[in-house]
Amino acid sequence: MESEKILILGAAGQIGSDLTAALRERYGNDAVVASDLHEGIPTALEGGPYVQLNAMDRQALEDVVQRFEITQVYHLVAMLSATAEQQPLKGWDLNMQTLFHCLEMAREGKIKRMFWPSSIAVFGPKSPQNQTPQHTILEPSTVYGISKVAGESWCEYYHQKYGVDVRSVRYPGLISFRGAPGGGTTDYAVHIFHEALKHGRYTSFIQADRALPMMYMPDAIRATLEIMHAPAVKVRLRTAYNIAGMSFNPEEIAESIRRKLPDFSIDYAPDYRNEIAANWPASVEDSSARQDWGWQPEYDLDQMVDDMLVQLKGAYVA
Numbered sequence: 001m002e003s004e005k006i007l008i009l010g011a012a013g014q015i016g017s018d019l020t021a022a023l024r025e026r027y028g029n030d031a032v033v034a035s036d037l038h039e040g041i042p043t044a045l046e047g048g049p050y051v052q053l054n055a056m057d058r059q060a061l062e063d064v065v066q067r068f069e070i071t072q073v074y075h076l077v078a079m080l081s082a083t084a085e086q087q088p089l090k091g092w093d094l095n096m097q098t099l100f101h102c103l104e105m106a107r108e109g110k111i112k113r114m115f116w117p118s119s120i121a122v123f124g125p126k127s128p129q130n131q132t133p134q135h136t137i138l139e140p141s142t143v144y145g146i147s148k149v150a151g152e153s154w155c156e157y158y159h160q161k162y163g164v165d166v167r168s169v170r171y172p173g174l175i176s177f178r179g180a181p182g183g184g185t186t187d188y189a190v191h192i193f194h195e196a197l198k199h200g201r202y203t204s205f206i207q208a209d210r211a212l213p214m215m216y217m218p219d220a221i222r223a224t225l226e227i228m229h230a231p232a233v234k235v236r237l238r239t240a241y242n243i244a245g246m247s248f249n250p251e252e253i254a255e256s257i258r259r260k261l262p263d264f265s266i267d268y269a270p271d272y273r274n275e276i277a278a279n280w281p282a283s284v285e286d287s288s289a290r291q292d293w294g295w296q297p298e299y300d301l302d303q304m305v306d307d308m309l310v311q312l313k314g315a316y317v318a
Contacts (some may be wrong), residue, residue, distance in 0.1 A: 001124065003071075003305060004027060004031060004071050004072055005031055005033070005068055005069050005070050005071050005072070006031060006032045006033065006070065006071070006072045006073075007064060007065060007068065007070040007072070007073045007074070008020055008023070008032065008033070008034050008035060008073075008076060009032045009035055009053070009055045009056070009073065009075050009076055009098065009102075010035075010036060010075045010076035010077035010078065011034075011035055011036050011042075011045055011050075011076065012034075012036035012037075012042045012044070012045060012215075012304050013032035013036070013076055013078075013142070014100070014172055014176055014184075015076050015117070015174065015176075015217070015220065015221075015224075016034070016074075016076045016172075016175060017035070017042075017044040017045070017046075017176075017178045017223060017255070018176060018220075018221050018290070019074060019221055020032060020034045020045055020048070021042070021044075022045065022221045022225060023074075023139050023225075024048050026225070027221035029048035030048060030049065030284065031046055032049075033048070033049045033050070033051060033064070033068050034048065034049070034051075035050065035051045035052070035053035035055075035064065035240065035309055036049045036052070036053070037051075037052065037053070037062075037179035038052060038096055039052050039277050040214050041066060044178060047096055047271070049068070049279065050139070051064055053283075055077045055098040055101065056093075056097055056098060056101075057073075058101045058104075058239055059139070059142065060234055061101055061102075061105070061118065062105065063169045063285060065105060065110055066110075066132050068112055069286065071111060071112045071113070071229070072083055072111060072113070072114065072115075073102050073105070073111050074115045074224075075098065075099060075102050075114060075115065075116045075117075075227075076117065077095075077098045078094070078095050078117075078144070079091035079095060080144055080184040080185075081119075081121050081142050081144040081184050081185045081235070081276055082143070082184060082185050082187075082272075082273050084142065084144045084147075085142060085144075085312075086141060086142040087274070091143045091144060091147065092143055092146070092147055093291070095144070095148075095151070096150065096151065096178060097307075099116055099151050099154065099155075100170070101210040102114050102116070103154065103155070103158045103164060104185070106158065106162075106164040106165070107136065107139060107158060107162045107164055108261070109161055110243050111188075112165065113165040113167070113188055113228065114164070114165070114166050114167070114225060114281075115166075115167055115168065115227075115228055116151060116155060116163050116166060116167075116168050116241075117168060117169060117171050118148045118151065118152050118168050118169065118171070118172050118225075118239075118240035119145070119148050119170055119296065120132075120170055120171070120172050120212075120213055120280055120284060121140055121142055121144045121145035121148055121280065122138050122140055122145055122148045122149045122152065122170060122174070122240075123136070123138065123140065123145070123279070123280055123281050124137070124139040124140045124141050124145065124279050125139070125141060125278075125279045126282060127139070128250075128281070129188075129281055129282050130281070130283055130286040131134070131283050131284065132242070132284045132285060132316045133242075134237070134241070134242050134279035134284070134285065134287070134288045135284075139310045140151060140279070141276070141279040142276055143258070145211060146241075148170075152168065152239040152240050153239065154201065155240070156238045156239045157237060159238035160238070163266075164175075165232060166238060167227050167228055167230075167235055168227075168239065168240035168241070168242045168288070169223055169224065169227060169240055169241045169242075169243045170237075170241065170284070171215070171220060171243070172186070172213035172214050172215045172243070172244065172284065173185075173186025173187075173213065173214040173223070174186070174214075174215055174216075174217055174220050175189050175190055175214060175215070175216050175217060175304060175308065176190065176216075176217035177193075177217075177307075177308050177311035177312050184278045185273045185277050185280075186212055186214065187266065188204050188205055188206050188250065188264075188273075189214055189253060191205040192204070192253060192254070192311065193257070193308050193312055194312065194316075195283050195311060196257050196261055196264050196309075196314040197261075197312055197315075197317055198243040198265055199248060199258075200261065200264055200265065201264065201265045201266065201267070202264075202265075202266050202267075203255070203266075203267050203268070203269050203275060204266060204267070204268050204269070204270075205249040205269060205270060205271045205273050205275050206223070206250050206268075206270060206277055207250070207270045207274055208247075208249060208250055208251040208266075208268055209247060209248040209249050209274075209313065210250065210274065210277050210278065210280040211247050211252075211283070212247065212248075212277055212280060212281075212282065213244060213246075213247050213282070213284045214245060214246050214247065214248060215243070215245030215246065215283060215297065215299075216246075216299040216303075216304040216307070216308075218298070218299065219234065219245050219297045219299055220245075222298075223243050223289075226259075226293060226295065226316065227241065227293055227295075230292075231295075234248045234292050235293065236288075236291045236292050237288060237292070240287060240292065241286070241288055241289040241292070241295070241301055242285060242286040242288065243284075243286050243289050243297075244283065244284050244285070244286040244297065245297040246297070246299070246300055246301050246304070247282055247283040247297065248301050250266060251266070252301065253275070253301065253305065255310070256301050256302050256305040257305055259302070259305070259310070260305070260306065260309050263265055269281070279313055279316055
C-alpha cells in the first residue's frame with residue numbers, strides 16, 4: 001500500500017480539499033498529486049505536488065498518470081445539482097466524459113483502482129422518502145442525478161465486463177469548514193454557519209421542515225478511505241453504496257446552532273433548490289455498507305454543529 005501513487009481530480013472542490021489532506025497524511029505528501037483547473041496551486045492543496053489539469057482532456061490526463069506513475073485515481077470532478085440545472089448539457093458532458101476517461105484508463109491497465117462518487121441525487125420522487133434502501137427505484141429529477149445513475153451503471157459494467165476495480169458511495173449532503181460549497185442543493189447546511197457567525201441570521205432556500213440526509217466531512221472522508229482500502233472481496237456492490245450520517249431539516253440545525261448562539265435567527269425563502277430537495281430522501285438506509293466493509297458514522301447533528309462553530313469562529317471573531 002505504501003507504494004501507491006494517487007491522483008485526485010477536482011482536488012480544489014469541497015471534498016477534494018479534505019481528501020487531499022487525509023491521503024497525504026496516510027501516504028506521504030509526494031505520493032498524492034492534486035489537480036484542478038486552477039492555474040496556481042490553491043492554498044488548501046499546498047504541501048505536495050499539484051498540476052493544472054482539465055479532466056475533459058483525455059491525453060493531458062493520461063500524460064499526468066504516466067508522468068507521476070499513478071496507480072489510483074480519485075475522481076471528484078462534477079457539476080453539482082443546482083449548477084447543472086442551469087447548464088444541463090454542459091453538466092452531463094463534464095460528469096460523464098471525465099468518468100469514461102478514468103474507466104478506460106483502468107480498463108487499459110494504466111491505473112489499478114479508482115474512486116468515483118455517487119450521490120443521493122440518484123433518488124427521485126418515486127423512491128421511498130424515509131430510510132431509502134440500497135436497492136430501490138432510481139428515477140432522478142435532475143441532470144446531476146441522471147448522470148450519477150448512469151455513472152453507477154457504467155462503473156458496474158466496467159467491473160463485470162473488464163474487471164475494473166472501481167468503488168463508489170452515494171454521498172449525502174456534505175458539511176465542511178474547509179472547502180467552499182460547490183453549487184449543491186444541500187449547501188444551505190454550510191452557508192448557515194457562515195451567516196450565523198457573520199450576521200447572526202440566515203435566510204434558507206430550503207423550507208423549514210424539509211429533512212435531508214447529511215454527513216460531516218470527516219465521516220465522508222473516512223468512508224471514502226475505508227471503501228478504497230477494503231479487500232476487493234468485501235466490496236460486493238460496484239454501483240455505489242448508501243452511506244448515512246445524520247438527517248435534519250433547516251429548523252433542526254438552526255435549533256442546534258442556537259445552543260451555542262442563542263440570538264441566531266432563521267427565515268425562509270424557498271427557491272428552485274427546494275424543489276430539487278423535495279425529490280430526494282429524508283433519510284437513507286445503509287446496512288449494506290455496514291455489513292460489507294464496516295461503515296459506521298461518528299458525528300451526530302450536535303457534535304457536527306459544535307465542531308463547525310469552533311473551526312469557523314476564528315475567521316469571523318477577532
